[in-house]
Amino acid sequence: MKKILVVDDEKNMRWAIKKALQKEAYKICEAANGLEAIEKFQEEIPDLILMDLKMPKMEGMEALTKIKEMRETTPVIMITAHGTMESAVEAMKLGALDYISKPFDIEELKITIAKALKVGELQEEVSYLREELEKNTGKTIIGNSAEIQEILKIVDKVANTNATVLILGESGTGKEVIANAIHYSSNRNKKPYVKVNCGAIPENLIESELFGYEKGAFTGAVARKIGKFEKADGGTVFLDEIGELDLSMQVKLLRVLQEREFERIGGNERIRIDVRVIAATNRDLYKMVEEESFREDLYYRLNVIPIKIPPLRERKEDIPLLTNYFLERYSQEVGRKNIAISEEAQQKLLNYHWRGNIRELENVIERMVLLGQGNLITVEDLPYEILQEKKSAETYQLPKEGICMEALEKDLIIQALERAEHNQTKAAQLLKMTRHTLLYRMEKHGIKKK
Structure with missing residues (x-):
């Protein structure tokens, strides 16, 4: 049963509303002024509030503001005999969902309440899903390895900046999870978070998906379409599989990153945006630059903060x-x-x-x-x-007398560094580990860098 708090200094008005709404199977609570409304609200946590604008002790506008501070998603309908457009607009600005003027038709009030309760349910659902997303999806990074701990440090450092992030790693390593963590740990976390899989959208549609189009821009464009970048204004765009973009789209994306503006297809209006870009790919973009299949200028625009996720x-x-x-x-x-x-x-x-x-x-x-x-x-x-996993060709036989793993690991790291002429990246490749892991183990064994 839905609970409605009726706030009005006129006892007869409260009685009339209560009698009418009880027939609709609502539970009714009452308050005679704004102060009582706040107390009742804290006690009852109603699903909806009907509140008079003009009351003694505390008026409706002030009570509305305080209630919205406590629970933003509760729908409030203002009731006033002084129903000017100015008061209605002011109430809306403060968070009221709707208003109705005295004298009002009871049937009209019932319809307004039904609509408001539906909006309240949707707001609660959105709030719940956002919290779950932040709690479960946004921050579920599992791992105690040195590599993951280093990535978490980077995420923590860059989250509240506007820096573009490029996440690299094989398919299935968790690139989207890292992108989620960056967005939901940032000061943009209440703003839109728009995800685009660049490899899943046909080449002839990617521009309209990213930037939108005007009505009549092409056959079939029967209405204006808002693109992903415009939808993400104030928030974050996650461009997954960025390596799949063709060269013509790379040019257009570069302009957006440089100038923070674009035009919809078929339009002349320059649209300014405030968007943080996170990109990800399982491809070797540097090699693609050398092969001239990925623009070098775009690569460096994207590669401001690179995060390399090692395979499992x-x-x-x-x-x-x-x-x-x-x-x-x-x-x-x-x-x-x-x-x-x-x-x-x-x-x-x-x-x-x-x-x-x-x-x-x-x-x-x-x-x-x-x-x-x-x-x-x-x-x-x-x-x-x-x-049925076959044993690696590099399987080693444990000596009968056993072996000291610490000494063996240190010796192999020294050999790899010497063979790579102390180039840490090459030494890490010889040892089939990431450079971060190599540096961690060098420090562990007291091996000095040269």
């Missing part, structure tokens, strides 16, 4: 954390609790190559939770491709 096989210490995260998530979805994975099965996951990275791991865990019978996932539950 290069940060195996994160696999158990990710496994447990996905186990808990999908266990809740199917209504099963305390699903665990055996040590032997976990070791198989650690040894697997994970060509599809985190996305592949998530799919595997979801499949095992859905198809599994008991609360323990064992080796027998693992997919065929993991069980």
